[in-house]
Amino acid sequence: MRILLTDPILSRFTGELTRDGTDGHDWEFLAGRPDDEVVARLGGADVLVASRMTVPMAEAGADLRLVHVTGAGLDRIPLDALAPGTTVCNTFHHGRSIAEHVVMVALMLSRRVLRADRLLRRGIWESVALDPTLQLGGTLAGRTIGVVGFGEIGQQVARAAGALGMRVRAVRRNPDAPLPPDLRLDRVDGDDRLHELLAASDVVVLTVPLSSATKGLIGTAQLARMRPDALLINVARGPIVDEDALFTALVEEEIAGAALDVWWSHPKDGAGATGYTRPFHELENVVLTPHHSGHTRETFTGRAAEIAANIGRLANGAQLSNVVRGTAGR
Template identity: 70%
Template sequence: MRIVLTDPIIDRFRDVLTRGGSDGHDWEFLVGRPDEEVISRLGDAEVLVASRVSAEMAGAAPALRLVHVTGAGVDRVALDALAPAVHVCNTFHHGRSIAEYVVMAAIMLFRRVPRADRSLRAGRWESVALDPAVPLGGTLAGRTVGLVGMGEIGGAVARAASALGMRVRAVRRDPGAPVPPGVVVDRVDGQDRLPDLLASSDLVVLTVPLSAETRGLVGAAELAAMRPDAVLVNVSRGPIIDEDALYEALAERRIGGAALDVWWGHPKDGLGARGYSRPFDALDNVVMTPHHSGHTLETFAGRARDIAANIGRLSSGHPLENVVRAGVRP
């Protein structure tokens, strides 16, 4: 089969993908190439391995049998533009990495590490031993984490939080669905109970995918429902939160802090090195990272193995795994 790959991270695992060059397929690696060049090379491609597929790419690939997304989200894939026969699969392995990030960021915020780091770099030694006005930080044990979403990421966060002595509650689209294996949760409600979850949680973690239903899910009213010392962590997608409302809540100290790993734009969108328009970087109650909470060796090595295995299944006629959309032959 002819396979085109455009994803720059999975490109690092060529040996895994091609089984050391012995898989017998014709791979073309087009990382960093302009869309026009990619489109010109898709005419006889049977598999496209990518994180983004435009409608133009879909229309230029009449022989396509499989689009294998290199992560979990398919919001950057023009599904409606793909021919009905094209399978779409995704891959995961990021739950543990993101859960560790959530714990790390939450501890940093509850212990006020961003402020302490910034002050010390500026030559100021701010310590409770020297200044009674400096507030004491807190531990995670005994606090409540509220999860918005309970998929792979939410389940991994719940397991990590429970291990640290936190209470866990969640809202999800289908509250009656089984909880992930090994998860101990106090209660699971539908998304209509989001205001109650926000009001009762010390740590709120957003893990839902971006959709028409979740875009703008957390706005001014939802932020106002949070506790004044609560911490918000977003590891889903930026547009799930209203940017202006979040900035105002943080700047005015109406919530305790936020860890933002996802943003409202991307450098490729013309925002330079920023994915935001408000000055979050001027705040000392924010942990900022460039969408890398899941970017570990373990995450992407596992994803490369999944992709290689699914390509093998397609070649041999066996059922695919992690199917987001099953192709239908006319």
Template identity: 75%
Template sequence: MRIVLTNPLLIPFRDELTRNGGDGHDWEFLAGRPDDEVVDRLREADVLVGSRVTPAMAAAARRLRLVHVNGAGVDRIAFDALAPGVIVCNTFHHGSSIAEHVVMVALMLSRRVRRADALMREGRWESVALDPAVPLGDTLAGRTVGVIGLGEIGTAVVRATTALGMRARAVRRTPGAPLPEGVRVDRVDGDDGLPDLLAGSDVVVVTVPLSAATTGLIGAPELALMRPDALLVNVARGPIVDEEALYDALASGSIGGAALDVWWSHPNDGGGARGYTRPFDTLDNVVMTPHHSGHTRTTFAGRAAEIAANIARLDEGRPLVNIVTASR
């Protein structure tokens, strides 16, 4: 089979891609190439491995059998433009990496690490040992984490935070669905339980996919429900949270802080390097990272191996795993 790979994140994992049944095929690595070149090379492709399919790409790839997204998100795939019968699969393996990131940034905000680090670099000690007026930080143990979404990321966040002594609650579309073994959640509600979760959580973690239903899910009314010392951690997609409302809540102190790993635009989409329009960079109560919470060797090695195994299944006529949909 002819396989075109367009995403640069998997280039260092060629060995993993060509093991487990991914070997013996004609791989073409086009990461970083212009769209018109990718369109041309897709005319003879059986498989596309990447995070993005434009209508022009889909129109050119008439013999395409499989689009294998190299991550979980499929919001950049032009499903309606794909030829009939094309299968779209995704892959995960990022839950533990993102859960560790959530714990890290929640602790950074709770202990005011960003401010302390900046002051130390200026030669200034801000410590209660020197000034009793300096606010004390807090532990995560004994506090409540509220998780919006209980997929791979959400369940991994519950595992990591409850291991540190936090209580967990969650909302998801199917509240009665069974939880994985060992996942301890005090309360699981449907989507209508979001207001209670926001009002009752010390740390709110957003993990749901971006869709028409989740765009703007957290706006000014929802942020107003949160406690003044509560933290918001977004590791899902930027537009799930209203940018203006979040900035206002952080700048006014109506919530305690936020850790943002995802933004409202991305350099790969022509959005520039900032990803935001409001001056989040001026706020001490924000931890900012460039959508890399899941970017670990563990994540990408696991994804590469699973993609290769799925390509082998396709070649052998066996059922694929992680099918998102088959185009009509």
């Protein structure tokens, strides 16, 4: 088979991608190439491994048997523009890495690490031992974390938070769906009980996929439901939160802080790019990271191995894993 790879991160894992029966295929590594060059190469290709596609790519890839997305999200894949016979699969393996990031930034905000680090670099030793007006930070143990969405990421967040002694509650589309046997939650509700989760949680973590139903899910009214000492952590997609509403809530201290790993735009070139329009970088109660909460070696070695295995299954006519569209391999 002829296989095109455009994902820049997976391009680092060619060894994992070409193991287990996929090394005999014709691989073309096109990461960093212009979109029009990718379009020109798609004719006659069997498989595209990519994190994003354009409509012209989908139209040029009429012969594609498989589009294998290199992550979980499908919001950058024009599914409706793909040929009817093209199967689409995704992959995960990022849940544990993102869960550890959630714990890390929650602790940073709770213990005011950003401020302490910044002041100490300037030679200022700010401590409650010296200043009786300073507030003490708090531990996460005994506090409530509310998880919005409960797929792989949400479940791993629950495991990590539970291990720290936090109470865990969640909202999901189907609250009656069975949970993994190792998970014990204080409460699981449907999406219609989001307002209750917001009001009851010390830390709110967003893990839902971006869709027409979740765009703008957290706005002025929802932020007003949160406690003044609560934290909001977004590891899902930027547009799930209303940017202006969040900035106002942080400036006016309607909530205590936020950790943002996802943004309202996704620049191709990192030079001078922020992904936001409001000056979040001026606020001390925000942790900013460039969409890398899941970027660990463990994430991408797992993804590369699973994608390679799926390509092997496609070649052998076997059932594919993580099929989100189509019937290839059945």
